[in-house]
Amino acid sequence: MLIRNKLILRFTLLVLAIQLGFSAFVYYFHAAAREQRFTRRLAGKAIMTARLHLRAAPADSAGAVRRTFSRSDLLTIEQEEISIYAPDNRLIYVSADTVPQQTNQSQLLRLAAGAPLVRFRTGPLDAVGFTYGPAGQPYRLFAAGYDELGWAQLASLRLILLAGNVGALVLIILAGWYFADESLKPIARVVKQVKKITARELSRRVDEGNGTDEIAQLAITFNQMLGGLEQAFEAQRSFVSHASHELRTPLTVALGTLQTALAYDQTLPDAQESMASAVEDLRQLVGITNGLLALAQAGEMGGRREPVRLDECLTQAVAQCQARHPGRLVQVAFGDIPDQLDTPFAVAGNAQLLTTALLNLLDNACKYSAAEVRATLGYANPDTVQVAVTDAGIGIAPDDLSRVFEPLYRAENGRQQPGYGIGLAVTQKIAQRHGGTLVLASEPGQGTTATLRLPVVG
Template sequence: MLIRQKLITHVVLLVLGIQLGFSALLYYANTQVRAQRFAQRLTHSATIAGRLLARTHQEAPDQVSRLRLNDLLTLPQEQISIYGPDRRLRYSSSGSGTPVRSRAGLDSLQPGQVVIYPSSDRRETVGLALAQPQGVYRVFVSAEDQLGWTQVRQLGWLLGGLNVGALLLAVGAGWLFASAALRPVARLTQQARRISVTNLGHRLPEGNNRDELAQLAQVFNTMLAGLEQAFAAQSSFLSHASHELRTPLTTLTGTLETALAYDETLPAARQSLARSLEATRHLSALTNGLLNLAKADGALPAFTLVRLDECLNQALEFVRTKYPGREFRLSFGAFPTDTEADLFMAPGNAELLTAALLNLLDNAGKYSAGPVLTELAYSDAHTLRVQVRDSGPGLSPDELRQIYEPLYRATGAVGRPGYGLGLPLSQRVVQRHGGRLELVSTQGQGTTAIIWLPAAPL
């Protein structure tokens, strides 16, 4: 079911429920008021009939039977029955009798008491006991409230008609309400249909920037901005990857073709083989870097508790071997001293964490003109921090914004070995471990790479 139909249905059901509830309450209240009002009229009629009988009995007892129906009849189809102190029927306007036919029933009607009996075929009966000097007279009056029931029926028809009209109005109001409420959604839908892979720069209208639809549009726009950046990064990655892969492949192919066509001596053939081997190693290193990057983006093995200081020491041993003329210093910053648990423990994958740290140290050793300073510490009780600081040429703000793109190389990297995959790999490894990598750099003064990782509970 469409949202428009749901809104219309909910509005109609809500209005109809309120109308029916109000109508039922009004109808019930009207019937109760009618019953009370008619009971009062019957009581009044019974009181008059009883007093008239008592007065007639005092003046001429033999005149009681001469009371005519028309003398007392004031209500439609009214019937009156009067019992004297001796509990004998003194007067009856018809032979139908009363709802009380036993002596015990008459005795239960005490002076001053009014009893309303259940109605039968819309005939309602009231019993009244009047105390007179001659004794207690018991008067029963029954009648049909034709006018009252006619008014009740008219009220029922009126409420039914009003409910039908209210239902039609509710449908119309629901349609108008749904149309007005969904108009911004229709605009968002229309604008969203125009967005595709080729024009991710389009954005949804955010309206008044305050209501829920504006918040939804803002979320979509943020998502579109992320998608646009992701597609741009993917395009840049494919462009750089194709270029980087094409170069060693072209070199390798050209060298082998030249060797096959022109190398006739062993020294010439060995020289061609050496060039081919160099191009093959270049291609292999680039391919391994791309595979590692894909591995960091894929499913990771189950995490275990890893000693981050051991991962850092392994990475330091490798770079000290690779850069024998470069000094790598390790220091330990603040750490908890009031615990017996092992320090510098973090949940993760030791191989990936070592690779991430190795990439940062390799970059520092590659570009630094002086010692590389590394510090391992606790940022707080729940967070480990690793800092790698070099004294290289530094990065510009524009380079810092692009440095995490795969295969991107800064200006200072020209002429130096590398493929622009180490830093993106380190960033993704750290992110997959629930941490954060940040570069702080000043041109001419060096760069500091800072990693924050969740620490194991102490």
């Protein structure tokens, strides 16, 4: 079901329930008011009849019922029935000989038990019974009648409420449709704008409206997502462009060398020289491929993590770095350790990936600096462990510093050194997958400091 239809249905049911509840409230209290009003009228008529009868002709000793006034003088209520019982429960007056007394006599016990007034019905008639006279020897008065005017008013009220609710239902549906349509117009506008956005037009944005309501928050969130997608697409285009170039070059050179050797090399030394050149090109191709695989592995790390000692990872990375760069001095220093930690330098993650990340930082520092490299392991705060790798090398220009994390991108002043421009991208990916960050600070000609920060084991 469409949201529009759901809103109309729920709005209609809610307002209709309120309307019916209000109608029932009005009808109930009107019926109660009719009953109370007619009860007072019956009671007043019974009291007036008792006063007239008891003053004019009380019951004689034989218990005969005397009527010294005309009954027609009292018949002012439709189908009026009035009965008076003496304190000894003898019937001493009845407004008509046809008035049944079975129901009245059944209510005598309730009045004898001290009930001030009882209401009951005798067929279609409303009836009331109560005591009258001295407290010690009270009379029992019963009055019944048909409230023709009251029931007619209730019937009219029912008709009015029925017609009103039917008409209100139509208005409620129309109002629900209107409000649903008005409420969903911003969403329809957002949908219309989103349909115009394609992979080639990710720079377009959705109108954020007033910037405060829920629709605006949705548009803001969608624009933020579009910004992330645009950056991801740009990074992908850059990656594909660089990767195709970096892979094509060694392949083309290796193929040309082998084709030249096949066509022109006549001696074994010439063939060996050509094969050596081709092997170097293929070795470069394998290095680029391994870097791309490492980047993919860093981006696909699962959610399972284990406690890892970052100092052990750093030790392994230093050993591997010195094997790559014999004679290069890599100095390791340790900062202060917070007292409340049970296991120092413990993080949650993958030991192999973290070792790779640290090795990449050390390898870059050794490649671009002839001086010693310093690795400092410590804590940025009690919840964050960090490794800062500092060199005194060529540094990175500000224009290149913002792009060095792009895969296969290399700064202008570092292209003469061997490498493929993948190490920092891999390291940043690993840091992000571990909930950490990688920050570079560099000055051209003065050196670079790469700081890897990771959250400690919680």
